[in-house]
Amino acid sequence: MIRRISLIWFSALAVFFGCSSPSTIALLTDYGWDDPYAGAIQGVILSINPEVRILNLTHAVPSYNIREASYVLVTAAKEFPEKTIFLAVVDPEVGGSRKAIIVETLDQKLFVGPDNGLFTDAIRTFGFKRAVSITNVLWFRKGDISSTFHGRDVFAPAAARLSAGKNMDDAGAKLLEKDLVMLERTPAELTEQGITGEILHRDHYGNLVTNIPASILAKAGWRAGMALEFVLKYQVVTAKFAQKYSDVAKGEMVLVLNGQGLLELARFVGSAGDSLRAMAGDSIVVRTVGSTEPVTNSSPAATATLSKPVSNRVK
């Protein structure tokens, strides 16, 4: 009897004082670290739910770059516990006809932002559970809704309401997975010319992350210790495929598996991106050394791969 009363007390207190683990909203935008926008959306969130925990993943994905943001988002989101709410905004078409959406993935994570492909990698990695279009005006920020700052007026209020326990079904009409805009990428695959893929992310060290997973490298029979050759931006470069950056001398190019198990081009204590003048979206072919005519001699296969359109649905 005393135990039952205690339990009721404890639960009541937990609710009353908001003392259980707080909900978390993790922010990812291209709003920059130097402008008022990232601060403004934090203010909107706190005004709606003063108990929530706000974390900043980054506000500096390259401006307007939905493709790169999608990779950065999934890479960070992967490490978070279930029920985390991700508020992600890279939204060049703000105020236009693109939808505002909430997506729940199979691992119980929630993603709030524009329907422009930004959640492509999250949905492919975590699995689609359900989605809604945010159309209920009661979910918006109070006052006028601008045509230029939906992060503040639509997305942040929606994330805050979710964090305060509102059900996403209340935000608007259900969407099917096929209704959502998804990015397409150059598939990572083993071909006669080698393994094809694309650069997903150029990080601030200048490391170039590809979408080529360890499994395809294993299928090709390539192991750490081998010298490989890659074709990128009409350059053919030889580099050691190694366990870690420091397996080569300072300044040398190296191929490693990054923290996601994806092939990454790096220079040890240097910048691969700078010297290769490469960036996210560039196509790449990786092959064993000398396995193909140099691309500069206009090898038809390799150039065909390089000029292949990177995406069919979103530029």
Add this chain to the structure above:
Amino acid sequence: MIRRISLIWFSALAVFFGCSSPSTIALLTDYGWDDPYAGAIQGVILSINPEVRILNLTHAVPSYNIREASYVLVTAAKEFPEKTIFLAVVDPEVGGSRKAIIVETLDQKLFVGPDNGLFTDAIRTFGFKRAVSITNVLWFRKGDISSTFHGRDVFAPAAARLSAGKNMDDAGAKLLEKDLVMLERTPAELTEQGITGEILHRDHYGNLVTNIPASILAKAGWRAGMALEFVLKYQVVTAKFAQKYSDVAKGEMVLVLNGQGLLELARFVGSAGDSLRAMAGDSIVVRTVGSTEPVTNSSPAATATLSKPVSNRVK
């Protein structure tokens, strides 16, 4: 009876465990994201009030730029709930004779920082309630007070003490609104030459925010859809006045109302600031297309406006 006891218990517990919504201190400085200074002030705050919530608005307003910081601060602060404490430091004259102040605005927000004009836009937007000069040494950081880092030694401790429930009147002598340093700006007004104003902020996209509000554009009878012309840095540029960025083609110049209802110059998926070589503080004239002789033909009215000093009291 049992209810009364419960209530007392609940209140006692809330105080004892610090479980009610925490106070929030929001930081805005030019201390940079790469240096120890922003971290140091967070440490000072936590040492005084371990319960407070610390949020970073930005630490990257342009170095020493009080004018731009004032706009960035008010734009973010506007979205925060009452009782939020803003610790803002852009302080080139640190250690000199400028006062250290706390300002309370009519919407119950508190601003802590140097008296150099940094709170101009906050006071004009939210309304002045009261202010004090921070002179009580018990409010300072323990130990020696440097002449070069008042963010750590004076402002952060004051913000932390406010967050812990101290009354601002205890910090030092009362100040009147007229005692405070205020910035002056080129007034946004409808003149014979068009609408005059100034650039308040160049954001990281390269968007140029002016101080020209929607109301003056409405007064001039200019509506979204019209082509307008602006004179900025001796350049005359024509651009569509539109609802949203994506109303023009990629790379084209566009005029929109930003999230504050202020006229903003942008390039859709591009940088207006880069191509116009313009920045905060520059004067601007906006007019209908062809309404005036081009400024490059030395139109006296327009050039007079452009060379008008931007501020009388603070450079």
Add this chain to the structure above:
Amino acid sequence: MIRRISLIWFSALAVFFGCSSPSTIALLTDYGWDDPYAGAIQGVILSINPEVRILNLTHAVPSYNIREASYVLVTAAKEFPEKTIFLAVVDPEVGGSRKAIIVETLDQKLFVGPDNGLFTDAIRTFGFKRAVSITNVLWFRKGDISSTFHGRDVFAPAAARLSAGKNMDDAGAKLLEKDLVMLERTPAELTEQGITGEILHRDHYGNLVTNIPASILAKAGWRAGMALEFVLKYQVVTAKFAQKYSDVAKGEMVLVLNGQGLLELARFVGSAGDSLRAMAGDSIVVRTVGSTEPVTNSSPAATATLSKPVSNRVK
């Protein structure tokens, strides 16, 4: 009796609801503010301890620069309360033979990161209490451990477990202070040529912080108001030794004591680092004006000092 029961209740509730002041993990890395890495380690921490407070000191110490990171870390860490856990990662040799360590200092702070000299200044400033090597696999992140991202796989989980109350002795074998990698610096000392030292940090204003403390300047009898001369990167520059930046005209070079009581070279509202093309690690000699032949006339003493190796153990 009632009092005793209340006390037990209170303690039980505090533990149950996690309502006492949360543990704090403060992050310092070279992971950048624009990449997924800083977000990922926050996710790992929250997955292990959902109650912890996470603060970001900086993620933008210069890439791979252990020397500069060591100074930035100690400067921020100094201001934090005891029991704060610092998770610091600048780790070019990730995946190699360098140890992963936890260091406790005499002021009850905990430092988690690679054993590569990163904690040199913290240990020298706060005093060494004890250290362990993180080798217990139960302390690692679940799943495969990468060779390229120990911040996520080793250091963040260790910091999170410490924050959740685990004892550092459980993480691995004890290390002695002499087992740890420590940086060496050009000693700050009064010599016949003047005071020698090195640049510890170039901040984002372009201020150059030296390791020359106020005490050595006092020993030399140099006081604010004097004109001094410094030799840096083969340049001889005269500057006023002043109380504060604004003691000289805008754009002029000035020597001040920074917030740590260390000599700092600055330009008032300008960048000393830009004009001197100097950075962390550069040696410096400070002397009274005209006290020595100019270094450009190949004064042997001064050039000897300038070419002296900056570190014997870590490049």
